[in-house]
Amino acid sequence: MLIDTHCHLNYEYDVGKTPGDLVREAGENGVGTLITIATDHTNFEAVQKISEQFPNVYHTIGVHPHEASLVTPEILSSMKGFLAHPKAVAVGEIGLDYYYEHSDRAKQRQECQAQLEVAIDTKKPVVIHSRDGEEDLLPMLKSYAKRQTGAASFGVIHCFTGTREFGQACLDLGFYISISGILTFKNSESLRETVKTFPLERLLVETDSPFLAPAPLRGKKCEPYMVKHTALKLSELMGVSFQELETITTRNAKACFGLE
Numbered sequence: 001m002l003i004d005t006h007c008h009l010n011y012e013y014d015v016g017k018t019p020g021d022l023v024r025e026a027g028e029n030g031v032g033t034l035i036t037i038a039t040d041h042t043n044f045e046a047v048q049k050i051s052e053q054f055p056n057v058y059h060t061i062g063v064h065p066h067e068a069s070l071v072t073p074e075i076l077s078s079m080k081g082f083l084a085h086p087k088a089v090a091v092g093e094i095g096l097d098y099y100y101e102h103s104d105r106a107k108q109r110q111e112c113q114a115q116l117e118v119a120i121d122t123k124k125p126v127v128i129h130s131r132d133g134e135e136d137l138l139p140m141l142k143s144y145a146k147r148q149t150g151a152a153s154f155g156v157i158h159c160f161t162g163t164r165e166f167g168q169a170c171l172d173l174g175f176y177i178s179i180s181g182i183l184t185f186k187n188s189e190s191l192r193e194t195v196k197t198f199p200l201e202r203l204l205v206e207t208d209s210p211f212l213a214p215a216p217l218r219g220k221k222c223e224p225y226m227v228k229h230t231a232l233k234l235s236e237l238m239g240v241s242f243q244e245l246e247t248i249t250t251r252n253a254k255a256c257f258g259l260e
Contacts (some may be wrong), residue, residue, distance in 0.1 A: 001034030002231055003222040003248055003253040005178055006093075006127065006158050006206035009036040010046040011056070013210055013221055019050050022055060029225035031245075032056060035257065037093050037127060040067040041075045044082050047235075051087045052219040058259065059085075060091040060127055069101035076114055083122045089257040091119040092127025093158060098113055100130045107134060116144045123148075125256060126153035127174070133165040152258030159208050164194045164204045171202055176256045178204040179224065181214030184233045192237055200238050200245070204253050205231050 004026065009019040019036075026034060033056045038047045040063050040165075053061040061082040063071050084089060094115040096108050117124045126144070130137055145154050156176040160167060167177055177198060182188055195203075205227050207214075213222035214229040235245035253259065 001027075001032040001206060001250065002032050002208075002227055002251050003035070003259075004031050004207050005035050005156065005204045005256070006037055006180075007034055007209045009034065009050050009224075010043050013223065019053070019057075023054050026224040026227075029228055031225055031227055033253070033259065035060065035226050035254050036063035036091065038062055038249065039064040039093065040070060040235045041087050044078070045196050048082060048085055048088070058089045059237065060090040060092045061088050062090075062094045062115055064093055064126065065082070065095050065097040065108045065112065065129055066102040067197065068108045069165075071107075071111040071114070076118060079118050080122055083118070083124055083203060085093060088124070089152075089259065090125045090127050090155060091122070092155070093129045093130070094126060095129035096133030097108060097129060097131045098133040098138045102165055105133075105136075108133070109140070112137070115142055115146045116140060119151070119155075120144065120148050125153045125258075127149045127155060128157045129159070130157060130162055130166070134162055138166060138169055141170065143174070145175075145248070151164045152192070153256045156256055157206060158206060159212070160195070161191055167194060167198060171198060175253060176202050176204050178206045179230060179234055180206050181212040181226065181230050183230055183237070184215040185218075194258060195234070196237055200240065200248050201252065203234070203249060205234060205249050221235070
């Protein structure tokens with residue numbers, strides 16, 4: 001079964017729809033495991049409680065670059081306690097976002113580096129958000145990769161939309177790359193051409209739900225079961241059967257996050 005390696009089960013979906021509904025419907029559509037992602041300190045407990053409810057749900061702990069201005073030494077310290085949880089599989093999502101700049105760029109760099117240090121200390125992989133900050137982010141990832149020891153992997157560049165050069169550099173370091181529903185969008189031909197150059201053995205699939213519903217479900221609120229549409233497009237793009245794509249990306253996700 002597929003693994004949705006990046007979703008936000010604590011966010012609001014259609015009226016009345018619970019995390020239990022999302023997990024059940026994902027399973028009914030061939031999505032057997034989900035990783036729910038923290039975005040700031042106010043939802044650390046929420047994602048942990050959700051993953052505790054379901055044997056096939058795991059979670060991450062981290063502060064998104066949009067919220068970097070909120071990070072304090074106390075929050076960074078608290079992360080280590082949350083990351084000790086047996087179902088906390090990564091530090092994330094963290095990184096740089098120079099497109100929206102909801103937080104000052106210098107503060108983003110500071111807190112990204114601080115959370116990379118947390119990952120090194122806790123021996124956890126990282127879930128990286130990257131948008132328009134590749135020039136500053138790549139040196140940080142190179143330094144991190146040299147120092148990280150004991151983690152299941154270095155981590156993943158999530159919802160990849162970057163340049164071919166950045167993607168290849170991250171692959172060369174040892175990161176995985178995760179593909180979202182953006183791959184299915186009509187105007188994503190450049191992304192598709194880039195993804196074709198990457199080895200399937202290093203790719204994951206995700207929804208980033210409730211955002212980025214894939215074709216043919218554009219306009220709807222994205223849900224974890226929809227990752228199958230991204231997987232179908234990726235299998236077509238890479239010239240393999242859906243079953244082979246399913247097997248390989250699931251194996252990759254287990255290796256990336258150290259899943260049983």
